[in-house]
Amino acid sequence: MEDQIVETKEQKLVFVTVGTTRFDALVRAIDSQELKKELSRKGYTHLLIQMGRGSYMPTKSKGEDGSLAVDYFTFSSSIAENLRSASLVISHAGSGSIFETLRLGKPLIVVVNEDLMDNHQCELAEELAERKHLLFARPQTLHQTITDMNLESLLPYPPADATPCAKLIHKFLGFPDD
Template sequence: MPPSSLLITVGSTLFPALTDPLLSPSFLSSLSGLGVGRIVVQYGGAELPAEFLHALQPQSRSPSPSPDEEQWRGVDAQGKGKGKIGDVQVEVMRYTDDFEGLVGSVEAVISHAGSGSILTTLRSRPPKPLMIVPNTGLMDNHQVELAEALGRDGFCAVAAVSELQEQIPLFLQKTDALKTFPERDTHAFSNVVDEVMGFV
């Protein structure tokens, strides 16, 4: 069964080439058709697309909103907020202090190729299906190499920015085909030391 909630994350980088197309009302509508009812977007230092902000339906912060709150478009001065586009609940934030908790709150993740974001997602329990989108605009290609290696091993899906519109629906429909990343071996270092010292 396809995931009903999705996190899109760019870490601390600017990557509007990833977030902007996925925040378009037409794309969010297509996600709704695939059963996604909630999307969380951690978008870093970029600006949110005007089309997205215009389409975001206001949601009150209290049961009896004041006239000022009724005009709230869902995003505050710090770049954090919630709203609805069509049938999809949308939550946006520039950054988070609790990335593990954020990953734990969704059923699948689409991430830039930063190693911290990738490993946190792959090590989450229960496992979260992951699609990695390398930012090829960065100076070196280590992100591409990491993403391709993990993709070859079957731990994640990998897509180029230019393929997102086609690849995300396929990813969401085939998340059960991905392998579970092995649990962290907390004894690995001590095992190596024991072996080197001749204790094993």
């Protein structure tokens, strides 16, 4: 299996996910030598990329000589396990992956895909970035975002609460409050 030295060393995984989309600009940005060096410098040991329908193949690496170990796959039925084992998540702007990551309390950088038309999902990522629940980047600015990032400044996302909405529905339908 893996190198003995790698196994005993504490793993710090960066997990990249593009969901069911095609987002080569992100995968290419991640695959750049400078960005991988920066991640290494920040103490991350592994990089795992879920690349979806993209055609750009990142360079795999076993991570010998202390550099970042890089691996990738296209799809999996559930990325929950990958998210759970990650120390940092870099995701496309899909609301599904955003909330799944925030619920697990993992630091998150959302990278918006500027190739998509009518990109309303950008709104959500920007709003959550303004509220300091995540960091927001574009493929060209991702390297800078990672260099400058201070994960301590991120705030946990509060648990969702459907009761205000449910109360209004009950009231409208004339259900007694109990």
